Amino acid sequence: MNTPSDGDDVTVTDVSAALDYWPSPPPWGWTADDLDNLPAEGPNGEPDFFKHVELIDGALVFMSPQKRFHQRMIRRLTEALDSQAPEHLSAVDQMDVKLGHRMRPCPDVVVVDAKAADDDERTFYTPNEVHLAVEVVSPESEDRDRKTKPSRYAEAGITHFWRVENNGGSPVVYVYELDPATHAYALTGIHHDRLTVPVPFPITVDLGDLPR
Structure with a gap:
């Protein structure tokens, strides 16, 4: 051995x-x-x-099969973000972000530098390339998506984070922005029917259309 x-x-x-x-x-x-x-x-x-495995605080975490709501949200939210992103940014889904030596989560959606997204040989992105990380919460990943992963994204300096919850088949998006003084996320809005935010770029999403 x-x-x-x-x-x-x-x-x-x-x-x-x-x-x-x-x-x-x-x-x-x-x-x-x-x-x-x-x-x-x-x-x-x-x-x-x-x-389908990610590394959370040095532990291998195997991701469970996606439910249809989860899969639809990832696909449609990625499409919505990518269609509205400026030329220098791109939205991609289910790509790892290497936060440290023992931390490599796989967010459901990320908005990254377009140059990084265009590199087909990449297996992960670095925090300085990520402008927004999105997690769609599922029952088996609640603690990771609500607590562990957001705190690690914040510590790594990723400025924007969204958490998407399933409320009876309808998405609710919790929008967070990094407080540079505390290096922690601050909640800036809870969006039910329509999401409109100015950062990391102007975004408008009809949330009711996403799960369809």
Whole structure:
């Protein structure tokens, strides 16, 4: 077994050695770079086992299958944002953001620099390339989407964050902006039927149309 020596925890990227400890994490922990080196199959040959996984505070988190509401919201919100974004920005869905050595979440939607979005070889974006992160809350991810991930986005300096909740089949969007003095998000609005905001660029979305 290839076990790294003391002091090597920051540079270890040998995923095959890490999987020797499965299902426990390796003693040196998972890193953000490990996600680019995970095998196509699971430890017991399961197909696409690592296809939908993110790293939250050093722990691998497997994302559950999406419900139809969740899938529609992601697709239609991405389309709405991308159609209104200025030329230097683009909206993309379900791409990782590398926030740190042990933090690589996968927001449902992000608005990023168009130059970064045009690079088809990218597997993640960096916080300085992200202008807005959006999470569509699902039952299995409530704590992560409402607490853990927003706080990490704020700590990384991502200026704008939206949280989308399912209220009886209708979306409610909670809009947050980073307070540079506290490095925490402040709620700037709760939108039910129609969302209109001036930042990160002028956006108007008819929320009632999104889940259809």
